[in-house]
Amino acid sequence: MKKLHKKIKLYLRQFRLFLGRLILDKKPSRKWEQKNLSNCKILFIRHDGKIGDFILSSFVYREIKKQYPNIHIGVVAASETEALFRSDPYIDSIYVVPKRALVPFWQVGRQVAKENYDVIFDLTEALRNRDIVLIRSANSAINIGYNQRHLKLFNFNVAVNNEHITLDYEKALIMLGLKNINRYFSFPNIPVRNELRDFCQKHLSNSYIAINFFGAAKHRQFSSKRQQEWLAKLKEAYPDKTILVLTYPKVTQELKSSLPKDQYLMYENTQTIFDTIELIRNAYKVITPDTSIVHIASAFNKPIIAFYMAANSSIPYNKWMPMNADNASIYYYQNNINEIQLETIKLN
Known part of the structure; x- marks a missing residue:
């Protein structure tokens, strides 16, 4: 039916x-x-x-x-x-x-x-x-x-x-007749709130990994179990780095209630994409299933681990790939991102 x-x-x-x-x-x-x-x-x-x-x-x-x-x-x-x-x-x-x-x-x-x-x-x-x-x-x-x-x-x-x-x-x-076009994008005038600037100076002065667990569609969202597995994997791989979990108002409480408090840092007052841009600016590496965050990280030329849905990963759809493809590791899934086994992902 x-x-x-x-x-x-x-x-x-x-x-x-x-x-x-x-x-x-x-x-x-x-x-x-x-x-x-x-x-x-x-x-x-x-x-x-x-x-x-x-x-x-x-x-x-x-x-x-x-x-x-x-x-x-x-x-x-x-x-x-x-x-x-x-x-x-x-x-x-x-x-x-x-x-x-x-x-x-x-x-x-x-x-x-x-x-x-x-x-x-x-x-x-x-x-x-x-x-x-x-x-x-x-x-x-x-x-x-x-x-x-x-x-x-x-x-x-x-x-x-x-x-x-x-x-x-x-x-x-x-x-239209334009020539010598530079295709690389940037953020010319992004506002940064004083509270966020203070948070970054206090907590993110050392090297950190920024990870986002949510994409726009349900099939792009890591389950609570996978989120916890990710934190454990990152702590093991990067014992000396802070793990920053990116958030937005709709999911902040969900993340706080499901993730082990001693394994991550989060700016709980994240309100807009401007906040997220600033949190990514100085990250050592960015991990995300969401393409908007992929492109923010790409604008800063950050190493990226990204996830895309593709029926045939040997012939991917290239429109929305990161611009700094040489600095990105792409993993594909067919129906749901939680199909991907974490042991198959190379962090270094």
């Missing part, structure tokens, strides 16, 4: 997409009037709310401003990542989508249209009808997409591939 329900749901989704494209997909009505990029306005559609995506694409705004300081850069963001985008000094305007639904997307599109953006970037792999409504409503002259050659709405297209996502953004920038 569940399989039948999924099939029906998939069919209805595909039908809605087909119908939406039939009605909504039109060529841009505006013409590209700029002879160069120096004074144009560029909008990035980044409403996915994913922290890892923000980190990986953050180099784009810096590289545009480096070559064309007068370009105006806008971003359509979700509330989950609004603070991150506001911390970026290279972004001029932010438009927050209050809800992922067709009408709010249309409203934001109309708001953006008043600002007369010349170019829109949306490298989302799977566009929904609300995305098409937003882009059409924004009424730019140039729309750059990923694997959207079949849509009239996009007049520039990055071909489908299995390369790192930063290469897709690089290709899109080259289409």
